[in-house]
């Protein structure tokens with residue numbers, strides 16, 4: 001039975017893929033207006049169906065409505081509006097200057113759609129991370145197949161509905177399902193794959209893409225540190241860290257994964273963290289589990305993973321200074337602060353991706369910088385200090401996909417910035433113009449004037465004139 005179902009899905013994929021291939025050729029000559037029309041149709045659908053989006057995401061992991069509004073709906077509508085506003089300029093061929101050695105020619109970059117693309121999405125921002133890359137793909141003139149996460153079935157079904165109501169299958173299609181569906185899709189020779197997920201799965205995607213030498217954007221995760229310098233505004237930093245860490249119940253790729261705080265201000269900062277936690281999630285002292293503003297862990301599997309991580313830390317000597325409460329019945333995991341953390345603990349070995357925040361301290365900033373540099377390059381890095389010399393030092397001496405000074409997570413909302421990782425945290429960039437470029441082949445076009453062949457002496461049979469020209473080129477250009 002299962003084999004038969006797999007065969008049916010495989011055939012459907014083949015059918016949609018070949019239709020999209022044909023359409024992708026037509027889209028090569030699509031005008032900005034045609035692409036904008038598709039984006040506007042999608043924008044209208046999202047505006048009208050906001051409540052459906054809220055209900056779907058909430059049904060998946062009780063994400064609070066205001067968080068859905070900002071991180072799932074607004075982020076996507078902003079991405080669409082930004083693309084609509086700028087698309088004509090992005091698509092315009094870009095003239096480049098001509099070196100003296102190529103006098104008589106002229107050159108430009110032509111922004112050609114890559115073609116038929118695959119978007120594989122994770123569960124943690126299930127609507128945003130499937131639809132925002134689609135915005136870039138459509139802006140670039142590509143066709144796309146989306147594989148949403150199987151962990152958020154309500155949102156995946158809604159994404160399918162959106163796509164079926166707004167697009168023809170030959171432009172955009174959705175295939176829901178688990179890993180086998182992903183693998184069937186990955187077997188096709190796509191022109192670009194945009195994957196958002198874990199580094200471990202990212203490696204598998206890269207192997208599959210290598211089979212067809214398909215280009216890739218890998219939006220991965222990792223352990224993003226936050227440095228709290230002795231000159232930071234501790235209250236301000238604590239509030240921002242608590243929001244950035246515990247929004248979406250810690251299930252955010254760019255959440256501060258762990259803190260490095262100057263020993264001198266550690267105790268004061270820990271006090272501020274606790275104050276801010278209670279202020280945001282337990283203002284009426286009824287317990288954080290009663291807060292309607294705190295989401296849940298997406299699945300039992302992830303709840304058990306986090307539970308194991310916490311016991312491992314406690315067993316190895318970590319101190320839980322706040323939280324630690326778990327309710328298995330509704331996937332509740334209390335915001336948890338840990339101190340006395342060491343490198344041997346799982347919390348410092350793996351991306352936490354949940355509401356556990358280890359706080360480590362340092363006595364010298366260079367030690368904190370070395371600590372970060374000894375680990376895989378993170379997706380984001382946050383530095384809190386009023387001293388510009390300190391924040392400059394951190395920026396210059398560490399490598400990360402993105403960085404924010406005196407705040408966290410906000411760079412995700414800045415469409416003019418390239419969003420993405422570096423090495424273990426990803427490759428390629430998303431958002432705005434950078435997202436458009438991810439789905440675009442920047443075709444190099446050189447125009448030679450007919451009859452003008454400055455290079456004739458350089459053609460065989462090679463003679464003395466050619467040799468002299470080459471020597472002159474080496475010497476002067």
Ligand SMILES: NC(=O)c1ccc[n+]([C@@H]2O[C@H](COP(=O)([O-])OP(=O)(O)OC[C@H]3O[C@@H](n4cnc5c(N)ncnc54)[C@H](O)[C@@H]3O)[C@@H](O)[C@H]2O)c1
Pocket residue numbers: 120121122123124125129147148149150177178179182183196197198199201202204218219220221222252253254351353379420421426
């Ligand atoms: N950089 C970013 O923008 C960003 C954003 C969100 C999440 N993330 C990262 O994503 C991870 C959490 O999301 P997740 O648990 O959904 O990630 P995941 O890697 O487990 O899954 C992502 C997608 O890949 C598919 N998949 C899983 N295993 C596969 C396999 N073997 N072959 C083919 N496809 C497979 C899943 O069905 C899902 O659609 C975290 O590491 C997080 O940091 C990164």
